[in-house]
Amino acid sequence: MAISDLQLFSRRLDALCEERRSSDEAYSNLALAKAIGCTRSYITELRNGNRLPTYKTVLALGEQLNAHPAYFVGGRRDREPGSLPTRTVADKVDTLFRLVHPAHKPEMPTETIVARVRDHGRELADPLWTISTNTVNDIRSGRSANPTLRHLIALGVAFGSQPIYFFDDEFARRLEAQLGRHHALALLNVDGFRFRAADLPSSVHDEILLSLASALNPSAEVEAAIRAALRDGRDLSELDHGDSSRT
DSSP, rough: OGGGGGGGHHHHHHHHHHHHHHHHHTHHHHHHHHTTTSSSHHHHHHHHSSSOOHHHHHHHHHHTTOGGGGGGTTOOOOOOTTTTTOSSHHHHHHHHHHSOOOOSSOOOOEEEEEEEEHHHHHHHOOOOOOOOOHHHHHHTTTOOOOOOOOHHHHHHHHTTTTTHHHHHHHHHHHHHHHHHHHHHHHHTTSSOOSSOOOTTTTHHHHHHHHHHHHHOOOHHHHHHHHHHHHHHOOOOOHHHHHHHTOO
C-alpha cells in the first residue's frame, strides 16, 4: 500500500457515509461522531483526508457503517463471520517478527524494521513516512494497543504484508500459514517446492512438510524450528496429536 493509497481510507469512508445519508437523511457527521464517541470535526477531517484514524476508530467506523474494517484498507466489505479481528495488533506484529526473517538467522531487530520504513519514506519523498523504535516496541508488546493507521500501514510495508492483515483475521490466518510453510522450507534449504493438490486441508500440507523434514533428516534444532514456524502459522491444530502417533 503506497503512501498515496492512504487516501483510500478517506475515499471509502466518505462513500459509506454518503450511502448512509441516501437511506437516512438525518444521518450526518455529527450523528456518526456521537455513535463512535468522537467529535464532528474529527469525522469531517477523516472524510476530507486531512487526518488518519487509529486502529480502534477503524473498527468502530466499520461496525457503525456495517462494513468490514478491512474494507477501509482495500479488503472485503462484508462482515464475514470469522474474519472480523479478534486478535490483538500486538499478537499479529509479534507473529510477523517470528515468521518474517531469513532462515537460520534470528528475527529482525526493531532497528531493521524502522530502517525499512524510513527507506520507503525516502523513496516516496515523504518525511512523515517514519516510525520510531519505541513505537514499534510498544505496539509489539501491547503497550500501544491503539496504533495509528499510518503506523500499521508502515509495519505492513516493512514486513512485506498488506494492512488488511491487521483488520481481517481470516486473511491473517491464510498469510501466516503461507509464511510458516515458506519459512519451514527455507530451514530445509528447499527452494521451489509446490503443493499440487492446493485443495488439501492445511493440516495435510503441514504433515507433508513434516514428512519431508523427516526424510531430509535435519538436526533436532532445525526440526524444532520448523515445528515452531508451522505453529506460528496457526495451522498445527492437530500436529501435537500427530506426534504421539509417530512414537
